[in-house]
Amino acid sequence: MNFRNFFFALALFIGFQSVSAQASWALYSNEDFAIEVTAIGEETASGAEVVSAYQEGVALTKLYNKYGLVNAQGVEIIAPRYEEIRPFENGYAAIRKGNKWSFINKQGRKISSFRFDWVGRFEQAAAAVQINGKWGFINEQGALIVPAEFEAVRSFGQNGLAMVKKDGQWYNLNQKGELTTLPSNLEQGLQASR
Numbered sequence: 001m002n003f004r005n006f007f008f009a010l011a012l013f014i015g016f017q018s019v020s021a022q023a024s025w026a027l028y029s030n031e032d033f034a035i036e037v038t039a040i041g042e043e044t045a046s047g048a049e050v051v052s053a054y055q056e057g058v059a060l061t062k063l064y065n066k067y068g069l070v071n072a073q074g075v076e077i078i079a080p081r082y083e084e085i086r087p088f089e090n091g092y093a094a095i096r097k098g099n100k101w102s103f104i105n106k107q108g109r110k111i112s113s114f115r116f117d118w119v120g121r122f123e124q125a126a127a128a129v130q131i132n133g134k135w136g137f138i139n140e141q142g143a144l145i146v147p148a149e150f151e152a153v154r155s156f157g158q159n160g161l162a163m164v165k166k167d168g169q170w171y172n173l174n175q176k177g178e179l180t181t182l183p184s185n186l187e188q189g190l191q192a193s194r
Contacts, residue, residue: 112142124156
């Protein structure tokens with residue numbers, strides 16, 4: 001028995017939610033147990049090769065040095081056309097075309113034009129973006145919610161605050177763009193970590 005047949009037998013035994021006989025992938029997940037058999041090496045309908053494991057229900061595909069996405073059912077969400085696609089995190093993936101970045105959602109819809117020099121990941125419904133060497137934040141619709149005017153940033157945390165550096169000084173920032181000074185002991189810790 002090869003590993004592929006073993007996983008299909010295991011899938012039937014424990015009740016996998018999705019099993020594909022055409023592609024070598026299967027998914028099962030509950031609170032206590034999760035298994036993922038990927039389709040790495042399989043081909044999509046367009047001839048692209050699956051080159052990553054599934055993450056948040058999608059896997060990366062590659063064709064002629066361009067990347068796209070396929071969902072767990074084997075359906076191509078995006079044909080390979082980007083130079084880079086980062087893994088999905090919190091429902092969004094960063095994509096690069098040329099030397100500019102944007103984001104897509106799991107349906108493959110781009111949320112902004114390719115206008116960012118660099119991007120962070122979405123946390124607390126906001127992502128750090130760099131424009132002309134300065135950092136700001138966008139929301140899930142791609143709108144700039146905090147202007148790109150900071151030297152450095154740390155993503156928004158569960159407390160609803162991000163940390164930003166302006167004129168060599170670190171501050172707390174809320175999603176309305178309001179700055180407050182960091183406590184002195186935190187500022188000293190940040191300076192020491194550089």
